[in-house]
Amino acid sequence: MDEDSMTTQQRTDDMITEEGSSTESDAERLIKEAAQTLGAKQTNQCYCGTERILGKMEMQCVGCYRWFHEKCLSISIPRCVPFMMNYAFICKKCNANSCELFQKKTAGFSQVSITALANLLFKSREDGTNKNMFSRDKEIIPWIDSNWELLMTGPRRVTQTWHTTILKTLQKESSLFINQDDVYFGLVDPDLYGIMPSYDASSKLQLLRTQENQQTRRGPKRKLPDGQTVPGGKCKLKSDLVMPRLPAHGYPNEHPFNKDGYHYFLAEPDPHAPFKQEFDESVDWAGKPIPGWLYRKLEPEKVLLAMHDRAPQLKISDDRLSVTGDKGYSMVRATHGVTEGSWYFEAIIQDLPDNSAARIGYSMPLGNLQAPLGYDRFGYSWRSRKGTKFHQSLGKHFSAGFGKGDVVGFLIELPRSSDKVKLPTTYKERPLVKFKQYLYYEDADKATQAVKNLVELKGSRVSFFKNGKLEGVAFENLYEGTYYPAISLYKNATIKANFGPRFRFPPRGYKYRAISEAVQQNMVEQTMADMIYLVENEQQFKVEALNF
Incomplete structure (x- = not known):
C-alpha cells in the first residue's frame, strides 16, 4: 500500500483520543494525579482489604482511587487485560446507589502501547x-x-x-x-504499579451520568418472549447484554429444570454477534424480545454433575461431583457429552444402604430424568443390585453386583459415523426466557420424533469395569447420538463421579480419553456451530432488516 492510500486510515487512527480533559487546570491535574497515586499505593485495596495482584485484571475506582480485584466484584465485566487504562470504574462505596459501574472507553494508541509493554514486561x-x-x-x-x-x-x-x-x-x-x-x-x-486509567475531574460525573441515562432513556422495560420483563431495582447493570456473576460452582443457585418436555440452556452474551451495541442503546427496540442470536449457550469450564439436567429431588454436593438419591429412581447427567471417540469415567460408591440401588452408565439428552437409567432407548446402565445391565427397560444378567467402597468404570467407544464432522445444535433461533436475572434458551424435546430417527452406530460399545477389572462389553451397536455420563439412584444412595484426568483404576490396554477432556472439544465445536450460523444468516442481521 503506498503513502497516499494510507493517509486516510492513518488520520483516522491519529484521531482516536485518550481519556482526559483539556479544560482541566494544571493545579487540578496535579492534585488528581497525587490522589490517584496515593490511592494506588495504599495496602488495604479492594473490599477484601488485601493488596494488589499484578498480572491479574484489577480496576481503579474513580472515586476513592483504590484498586479492586475482578474476582471480588458483584458485577461481571467484559473480558479485559491486565494494566488496561481505557475504562472508568466506580466501587459500591463511592456510588450513592451502592452498586458498581464499569464502562470501557475508546483506547488511544498511547494507552494501548503502554498496556502492551506492561504485559510484556510483567x-x-x-x-x-x-x-x-x-x-x-x-x-x-x-x-x-x-x-x-x-x-x-x-x-x-x-x-x-x-x-x-x-x-x-x-x-x-x-x-x-x-x-x-x-x-x-x-x-x-x-513501575507497573503506576499504570492506571486516565481519570480527570469529570470522569466520575460522566460515569454516573451514563448510569442515569441508562435508567431513564430506555422507555418501557424490554420484554422477554414469555412476557416477563427485566426486573427493576435500586441498581441496574449498564447493559442487558451483561451477564450477572455466577456462583462459585458455576451455575445459578435458582434455575429452571429440564422437565415437562422442555430443556433449558444457560445463555451468555455472544462476543461475536453483530449489532450488540446498537441493540443495547436503541430506544426503538425497547419492549421487544431479545433476539437469541445475540447470545450463545454457555459452555461450562469443567465436567461436573449438571444442576439443571437432573431430577429436582436429587441432592448435588457443593463440588458438584457427588449425588444422593431420594425415594424412587431418578437421574442426573453430567454437563458434557461426547459423540465420537473413546471416553472413560469412574463412579465411587460412597454409600449404598440396604434397599437402595444405583444404575450408572451413559444417557443421551432425552433420557427420562424421573426414571432409572436404561428405562428408555436413550440410556445404557449397570445396576448395583445383582449386576444387571439395562437398556429400554430390559434387564439382563451381566456380572456380580457392586456395593459401598467399590469403584466402577465406564468406557464408551463411538466410531465416527461418516467423514463429516457433526457439529452440535446452535440455539440462536430458540426463544430466550428469563429466570432470576439469568437468560436461558428454551428448547422443546420432540422425543417422539427422536425415537423414530434413531439409527444404530456400528462398532460402538460400552464396557464396564469394577475396581480396575474388566467385567466385559455390556452393549454393542448403540444408537447414534451424544452420550453423557449419567447416574440414577433409588432411595438414599450416594455416588461420587470421577471424570478424570486421574483415575483410581485407569483401564489398562485401552486407548481412551478422560471425560474431563471433553470441555475444550465441546467449546470449540459449539463455537464453530454458532459462528457458522452467524455467517450463514448474516443478511438477516442488518439493522434495517430487524423485525422483532
Missing part, C-alpha cells in the same frame, strides 16, 4: 528473562493483535495501517517510551 519478569526492551514487530504488534478485542471497543481493523500508527506513537511519546533504533521500545517508568 511476563518477562515472571519467566526470569527480565527484559526491558521489546521488538515492535516481533513482540509489541503481535501482542496487540492477539488481544485486539479485549483492548478495543471497535471492530478489528481490516488493514494494517495501525502498525504504522503504533510506531509513530512509540517514537513521538518520548516521555512515555524508550526508543532504541526505532526497533526496540520500553517504558520510561517501569
Whole structure:
C-alpha cells in the first residue's frame, strides 16, 4: 500500500483520543494525579482489604482511587487485560446507589502501547528473562493483535495501517517510551504499579451520568418472549447484554429444570454477534424480545454433575461431583457429552444402604430424568443390585453386583459415523426466557420424533469395569447420538463421579480419553456451530432488516 492510500486510515487512527480533559487546570491535574497515586499505593485495596495482584485484571475506582480485584466484584465485566487504562470504574462505596459501574472507553494508541509493554514486561519478569526492551514487530504488534478485542471497543481493523500508527506513537511519546533504533521500545517508568486509567475531574460525573441515562432513556422495560420483563431495582447493570456473576460452582443457585418436555440452556452474551451495541442503546427496540442470536449457550469450564439436567429431588454436593438419591429412581447427567471417540469415567460408591440401588452408565439428552437409567432407548446402565445391565427397560444378567467402597468404570467407544464432522445444535433461533436475572434458551424435546430417527452406530460399545477389572462389553451397536455420563439412584444412595484426568483404576490396554477432556472439544465445536450460523444468516442481521 503506498503513502497516499494510507493517509486516510492513518488520520483516522491519529484521531482516536485518550481519556482526559483539556479544560482541566494544571493545579487540578496535579492534585488528581497525587490522589490517584496515593490511592494506588495504599495496602488495604479492594473490599477484601488485601493488596494488589499484578498480572491479574484489577480496576481503579474513580472515586476513592483504590484498586479492586475482578474476582471480588458483584458485577461481571467484559473480558479485559491486565494494566488496561481505557475504562472508568466506580466501587459500591463511592456510588450513592451502592452498586458498581464499569464502562470501557475508546483506547488511544498511547494507552494501548503502554498496556502492551506492561504485559510484556510483567511476563518477562515472571519467566526470569527480565527484559526491558521489546521488538515492535516481533513482540509489541503481535501482542496487540492477539488481544485486539479485549483492548478495543471497535471492530478489528481490516488493514494494517495501525502498525504504522503504533510506531509513530512509540517514537513521538518520548516521555512515555524508550526508543532504541526505532526497533526496540520500553517504558520510561517501569513501575507497573503506576499504570492506571486516565481519570480527570469529570470522569466520575460522566460515569454516573451514563448510569442515569441508562435508567431513564430506555422507555418501557424490554420484554422477554414469555412476557416477563427485566426486573427493576435500586441498581441496574449498564447493559442487558451483561451477564450477572455466577456462583462459585458455576451455575445459578435458582434455575429452571429440564422437565415437562422442555430443556433449558444457560445463555451468555455472544462476543461475536453483530449489532450488540446498537441493540443495547436503541430506544426503538425497547419492549421487544431479545433476539437469541445475540447470545450463545454457555459452555461450562469443567465436567461436573449438571444442576439443571437432573431430577429436582436429587441432592448435588457443593463440588458438584457427588449425588444422593431420594425415594424412587431418578437421574442426573453430567454437563458434557461426547459423540465420537473413546471416553472413560469412574463412579465411587460412597454409600449404598440396604434397599437402595444405583444404575450408572451413559444417557443421551432425552433420557427420562424421573426414571432409572436404561428405562428408555436413550440410556445404557449397570445396576448395583445383582449386576444387571439395562437398556429400554430390559434387564439382563451381566456380572456380580457392586456395593459401598467399590469403584466402577465406564468406557464408551463411538466410531465416527461418516467423514463429516457433526457439529452440535446452535440455539440462536430458540426463544430466550428469563429466570432470576439469568437468560436461558428454551428448547422443546420432540422425543417422539427422536425415537423414530434413531439409527444404530456400528462398532460402538460400552464396557464396564469394577475396581480396575474388566467385567466385559455390556452393549454393542448403540444408537447414534451424544452420550453423557449419567447416574440414577433409588432411595438414599450416594455416588461420587470421577471424570478424570486421574483415575483410581485407569483401564489398562485401552486407548481412551478422560471425560474431563471433553470441555475444550465441546467449546470449540459449539463455537464453530454458532459462528457458522452467524455467517450463514448474516443478511438477516442488518439493522434495517430487524423485525422483532
